[in-house]
Amino acid sequence: MVNAVEWKKGAVRLxxxxxxxxxxxFVDCTDVETVARGIKELWVRGAPAIGITAAYGIALAxxxxxxxxxxxxxxxLLPSCDLLAATRPTAxxxxxxxxxxxxxxxxxxxxxxxxLKKIMLDEAHAxxxxxxxxxxxxxxxxxxxxxxxxxxxxxxxxxxxxxxxxGTALGVIRSAWEANKKIAVYADETRPxxxxxxxxxxxxxxxSIPVTVITDNMAGFFMRRGKIQRCVVGADRIAANGDTxxxxxxxxxxxxxxxxxxxxxxxxxxxxxxxxxSSGDEIPIEERNQAELTHIAGNQIWATGATTANPAFDVTxxxxxxxxITDKGVFKPEEIVRLKPSKRG
Ligand code: MRU
Numbered sequence: 001m002v003n004a005v006e007w008k009k010g011a012v013r014l015x016x017x018x019x020x021x022x023x024x025x026f027v028d029c030t031d032v033e034t035v036a037r038g039i040k041e042l043w044v045r046g047a048p049a050i051g052i053t054a055a056y057g058i059a060l061a062x063x064x065x066x067x068x069x070x071x072x073x074x075x076x077l078l079p080s081c082d083l084l085a086a087t088r089p090t091a092x093x094x095x096x097x098x099x100x101x102x103x104x105x106x107x108x109x110x111x112x113x114x115x116l117k118k119i120m121l122d123e124a125h126a127x128x129x130x131x132x133x134x135x136x137x138x139x140x141x142x143x144x145x146x147x148x149x150x151x152x153x154x155x156x157x158x159x160x161x162x163x164x165x166x167g168t169a170l171g172v173i174r175s176a177w178e179a180n181k182k183i184a185v186y187a188d189e190t191r192p193x194x195x196x197x198x199x200x201x202x203x204x205x206x207x208s209i210p211v212t213v214i215t216d217n218m219a220g221f222f223m224r225r226g227k228i229q230r231c232v233v234g235a236d237r238i239a240a241n242g243d244t245x246x247x248x249x250x251x252x253x254x255x256x257x258x259x260x261x262x263x264x265x266x267x268x269x270x271x272x273x274x275x276x277x278s279s280g281d282e283i284p285i286e287e288r289n290q291a292e293l294t295h296i297a298g299n300q301i302w303a304t305g306a307t308t309a310n311p312a313f314d315v316t317x318x319x320x321x322x323x324x325i326t327d328k329g330v331f332k333p334e335e336i337v338r339l340k341p342s343k344r345g
Contacts, residue, residue, distance in 0.1 A: 046162020051093030131164035142172030156247035158234025242318030242333020243280025280315035
């Protein structure tokens with residue numbers, strides 16, 4: 001499996017996911033502006049991967065700073081943090097990673113600016129490594145909830161491509177598969193950007209895990225036919241009450257699952273939980289470019305003159321979520337608040 005983001009020869013290497021599944025192309029970002037563009041334009045996407053990329057973007061910016069004091073170093077670093085924070089509003093991992101990088105710098109304020117450059121890069125490496133480990137743990141906890149023979153529906157892409165590696169929702173699926181549970185994966189294509197058809201299906205095909213791509217409006221059909229026994233999705237931000245923002249269309253799947261008595265699981269690492277907000281109503285929802293909806297591969301598919309709307313995420317209320325699978329274990333949505341640390345690290 002290729003890496004969505006990595007540090008390569010002094011640059012932030014991103015897999016350009018807009019080119020998948022037909023082309024595997026990497027972009028070496030040598031300045032923070034290009035990193036920010038990569039996040040905004042979806043070369044890299046998925047909540048944990050966005051956070052990791054921002055951390056590397058800050059580390060990259062740090063390498064270019066010429067400063068005599070900590071205050072000077074930090075002052076020069078802040079505009080890069082602000083630039084990255086302005087890329088996408090919904091995934092809280094972005095803000096979590098930026099905050100962690102800032103706190104790391106502050107915690108080492110007595111170090112020389114030269115030493116800080118390495119400290120910042122080491123912290124970005126640590127964020128990446130921790131994410132992979134968290135995904136492995138999520139996979140292990142989640143696999144226990146999947147039975148051999150299950151049909152498992154997922155929405156969007158919460159796989160290796162959306163994380164440091166292995167994936168959250170796809171981590172659960174991978175882990176179940178590795179435990180020899182023969183499952184049938186159904187991937188919603190995920191309009192408008194088709195993360196399911198292009199990315200989830202691509203990843204699973206690479207791993208030889210059987211996957212069937214369906215259009216988003218087919219989920220109810222297959223549930224009613226008894227083909228789906230579990231739903232597993234990722235998350236962009238989980239509020240303290242368990243309400244969960246994820247790719248647009250997730251809410252509809254959750255409501256359908258409840259109607260059919262099918263367990264609906266959210267898989268996400270600790271970095272996706274936003275304890276500062278009490279409900280999903282407070283989650284900012286990104287509105288993306290209308291061209292994502294009006295055109296496919298450059299071909300117009302909407303009638304000129306009609307208005308369009310393109311919210312990139314929706315919020316699934318906690319009452320539709322059977323459990324949240326985290327790196328610390330499996331929790332009911334209302335229990336997630338128990339993970340809140342006395343002080344965030
Ligand atoms: O717009 P995207 O592709 O960044 O949206 C991604 C999702 O909604 C994922 O499901 C979510 O970030 C979880 S990724 C582990």
